[in-house]
Amino acid sequence: MFKRTTLLAMALALVAVSCSSNDAADATTLPTQATTTSAPASTTTEAMESRFPVTIEAGNGAVTVEARPERIVSISPTSTEVLFAIGAGDQVVAVDSLSNYPPEAPITEMSAWTPSIEAIAEYDPDLVFISFDPGDLIAGLEALSIPVILHGTALSLEDAYTQWEQTGIATGHTSEALDVVSDTQSRLVDAVESIANDAQGLTYYYELEDVLYTATSASFIGQVIAPTGLSNIADEAPDPDGFGYPQLSQEFIVESDPTLILLADTICCGQSSETVAARPGWGSMTAVTNGGVVELNDDIASRWSPRVVELLDAIVEALSSLVAVDG
Amino acid sequence: MNAGRPSGLRLPWWWIAGATLLLLVTVIAGAMIGPASISPWGIISSTLSRIPFLNVESSLDTRADDIVWQIRMPRVVLGVLVGSMLSVAGSAYQGVFRNPLADPYLLGAGAGAGLGATLAIAYGPDASGWFIDPLPLAAFIGAIVGVALAYVLGYTVRSGRTAVTLILAGVAVAAFLTALQTFLQQRESDTLREVYGWILGSLTTAGWSEVRLVLPYVVGCSVVLVAFRRLLDVMSVGDSEASTLGLHPSRIRLLLIGFATLGTAAVVAVSGLIGFVGIIVPHTVRLMTSASYRVIVPLSLLIGGSFLVLADIVARTVQSPTEIPIGVVTALVGAPFFAVVLRRSKGIVS
Numbered sequence: 001m002f003k004r005t006t007l008l009a010m011a012l013a014l015v016a017v018s019c020s021s022n023d024a025a026d027a028t029t030l031p032t033q034a035t036t037t038s039a040p041a042s043t044t045t046e047a048m049e050s051r052f053p054v055t056i057e058a059g060n061g062a063v064t065v066e067a068r069p070e071r072i073v074s075i076s077p078t079s080t081e082v083l084f085a086i087g088a089g090d091q092v093v094a095v096d097s098l099s100n101y102p103p104e105a106p107i108t109e110m111s112a113w114t115p116s117i118e119a120i121a122e123y124d125p126d127l128v129f130i131s132f133d134p135g136d137l138i139a140g141l142e143a144l145s146i147p148v149i150l151h152g153t154a155l156s157l158e159d160a161y162t163q164w165e166q167t168g169i170a171t172g173h174t175s176e177a178l179d180v181v182s183d184t185q186s187r188l189v190d191a192v193e194s195i196a197n198d199a200q201g202l203t204y205y206y207e208l209e210d211v212l213y214t215a216t217s218a219s220f221i222g223q224v225i226a227p228t229g230l231s232n233i234a235d236e237a238p239d240p241d242g243f244g245y246p247q248l249s250q251e252f253i254v255e256s257d258p259t260l261i262l263l264a265d266t267i268c269c270g271q272s273s274e275t276v277a278a279r280p281g282w283g284s285m286t287a288v289t290n291g292g293v294v295e296l297n298d299d300i301a302s303r304w305s306p307r308v309v310e311l312l313d314a315i316v317e318a319l320s321s322l323v324a325v326d327g
Numbered sequence: 328m329n330a331g332r333p334s335g336l337r338l339p340w341w342w343i344a345g346a347t348l349l350l351l352v353t354v355i356a357g358a359m360i361g362p363a364s365i366s367p368w369g370i371i372s373s374t375l376s377r378i379p380f381l382n383v384e385s386s387l388d389t390r391a392d393d394i395v396w397q398i399r400m401p402r403v404v405l406g407v408l409v410g411s412m413l414s415v416a417g418s419a420y421q422g423v424f425r426n427p428l429a430d431p432y433l434l435g436a437g438a439g440a441g442l443g444a445t446l447a448i449a450y451g452p453d454a455s456g457w458f459i460d461p462l463p464l465a466a467f468i469g470a471i472v473g474v475a476l477a478y479v480l481g482y483t484v485r486s487g488r489t490a491v492t493l494i495l496a497g498v499a500v501a502a503f504l505t506a507l508q509t510f511l512q513q514r515e516s517d518t519l520r521e522v523y524g525w526i527l528g529s530l531t532t533a534g535w536s537e538v539r540l541v542l543p544y545v546v547g548c549s550v551v552l553v554a555f556r557r558l559l560d561v562m563s564v565g566d567s568e569a570s571t572l573g574l575h576p577s578r579i580r581l582l583l584i585g586f587a588t589l590g591t592a593a594v595v596a597v598s599g600l601i602g603f604v605g606i607i608v609p610h611t612v613r614l615m616t617s618a619s620y621r622v623i624v625p626l627s628l629l630i631g632g633s634f635l636v637l638a639d640i641v642a643r644t645v646q647s648p649t650e651i652p653i654g655v656v657t658a659l660v661g662a663p664f665f666a667v668v669l670r671r672s673k674g675i676v677s
Contacts, residue, residue: 211532249361279534283393
């Protein structure tokens, strides 16, 4: 679908780009979507992968990796998944306690919420991936001359792709990272195409927690679902913080009567189609009586890793069986 | 204190009537207003259709009927129960401890419930198929254990069993339990959001099962505290004065604290830690009416229920269909209102 040469050129551009601000949002401004028609590639994959040092523009500003990292520590479950997906798993020495995928990841007791600089430093890492800095983590690691890449919560698919590509560049797996991106793009497109226009006019409610926190179309997951044509019932909610995660009123959800109820709280909060059906007032909802309650894997749903495809596949599958029943 | 003000001792019937009317109006408003657009007539007809022998046909379809009766009504009723209980318990704590800053969480009920809830969320078994939800049970037990610890600690202090030593014991226990809860919450960081959601307090997913769960406690404890409101007047004068009247101050304290705690633990178990109600309502009643607990306790019961139902209406309509945490509303709306009452008061509180 996408030309390898084009992607390589984009990746080179990525390496070269350096912005003045170190705002996390900068990552979104990078040119990542391989939509241009063609560009000359002057280097081979081999030549490029061995080219260190590299500098990438991460959430914490320009980060230079001097040599191919061999002792990577990831205290971000998403980064862990990405590292393994792009073939950098062998270079990872330790991951945080929530990095439960893939199973071969070297999981430790390290906390992603309250990371300890000493605990990280003990693994003698040559590169550290984090998804947020709770305090002085970045400053502390930099003081120890350990390069840190901050890849914060992706606000869009483009954001996620940028991060995956940067992860590839920083670890010497650029071409694999580009493959993962293009593969993800095409699988998302395939999933959407498989349901054609069946979802037009249908609605969904996406549940993050059993106290009815949801995600709007502005959220990362909302953007993943949007191409299906499903509309999100939460979109009419005012969203003062702008991140797309409001808490809805129960009676509003029941009244909206969405076609699909997508549960991204099956692990955290033990929700299932049975618990939803048992909620007071929910029993008569269309999704409950029609089998439109979809149990998703919260872990995938809360990350922005290549496994996002599985999430969309599950939604599409539920949708197709619903449409098949109706038809 | 101005316990000697003769006019403030008796509870005039029109105050009770006014407060009851206010409660009725807020409950009806709570039933009528909500994010789902259901016509007032629909709600009225649906209500009348449930009264036998009237033969009124409900004009609502099944779903609208479910919204009103399975979602909105239990929420309003639970709001009344939680608001009333916290307010009555708050007034009892203030009287027992002769301390205007006392609230139902003073002796560690809040911290204990928080720890219990965190334990249940972090280490509780998967209870999806269980008959009872372990979370409210753990919060309830936590609240009782917290206060019991504080009481035992305060009771065994060598210098004497006064209200002050009990408060200090409560402060120590609450700090300890909160620290333990924070530690667990950080250790089991994947439970962080659920724990925070619980601590902020809400009536969001209240159903009739929660109402049934707390109703006996709220009714029982409120009846006892209202019945013993005279004892609160005696206690608020001082331990030695109470002794001269032939009463046992520490026994009475245990009795009143016990019932206030039992009720608080029950409502906290289903609604989380809703702050500010237990302080603001009794004080507002005190400033607007009388300093006598014979007036404060029953009026707090009625007005506390109205206050929380009103706060909940705000919580679910201001940003409809999004919810605002109810604790935010009670403080945001309650604090300025309380400031106005405080400025206008004529120094009834000494």
